[in-house]
Ligand code: SF4
């Protein structure tokens with residue numbers, strides 16, 4: 001299984017522990033794109049964690065759209081721990097999408113301020 | 119509890135467009151329970167505003183604090199230290215909280231982040247409904263515990279109007295006819311005769327009359 005080296009994985013005990021604040025923070029910290037990988041529907045150890053995560057991601061996408069940052073940089077996918085190939089595909093989908101969208105606009109502002117290349 | 123909903127972030131951002139540093143004050147009372155102005159919502163709004171402003175190349179510094187309640191002077195006083203060098207205070211409480219902050223921090227621009235909607239409760243997680251119209255003299259003992267003032271779309275006090283159809287109100291098929299509910303409940307309780315009692319017109323002077331209302335309990339006053 002091969003996937004883009006630009007991806008950083010943050011492990012959570014359950015996708016249902018994901019919080020709006022954490023997702024927004026990743027973008028403030030400069031992430032170009034984020035996806036939350038939850039277990040397959042029906043497979044959540046805590047029954048509904050993945051459904052909750054999906055709803056929260058949808059809400060944060062709406063906030064990102066509302067504030068003009070763009071919700072496309074965030075997404076949610078269901079996949080199981082056994083689906084390495086599917087994981088690689090999702091990473092490709094997200095990296096392709098981010099390549100098209102360009103870098104996180106907040107990072108560009110920082111770079112400009114610090115006199116770096118935008 | 120008081121039910122409030124957050125204003126669009128853009129509207130809140132417009133209120134503080136000239137500010138460089140703002141204090142966002144959440145409230146751990148009603149608006150935490152109805153998930154519109156608690157600690158979490160305060161952080162989410164702060165983050166949203168920072169991102170928005172950074173995109174505009176006008177970075178915004180935020181400070182956040184969540185008061186136990188914004189409708190009690192002693193808790194509002196605890197915010198003092200956070201207000202010193204901010205250009206504005208954004209309150210995520212109901213309209214009461216916003217006013218308490220504006221009264222205490224007289225030299226600060228205090229703005230509301232929420233629209234205060236009604237008083238009510240939740241039916242399921244994430245769904246709140248209006249239950250009381252704050253009429254000032256409760257008559258629920260006469261109406262089977264169902265408030266006709268707020269749950270009847272016309273606030274009728276003497277039975278359903280002609281628009282009641284199959285238990286639904288004529289304003290929407292999603293709204294139960296309060297008077298149908300009242301009748302059904304009184305019938306189930308064997309108290310239909312209570313609905314036949316005569317009552318003088320409701321005394322609305324106890325409601326929105328004579329300016330803002332007060333409630334006084336001298337026995338609990340400290341000074
Ligand atoms: S300020 Fe408003 S929201 Fe907060 S506890 Fe008081 S009444 Fe409830």
Ligand code: SF4
Pocket residue numbers: 249250251252253254255256257258265266267268
């Ligand atoms: S009768 Fe008046 S006080 Fe009682 S629930 Fe209705 S509006 Fe509220």
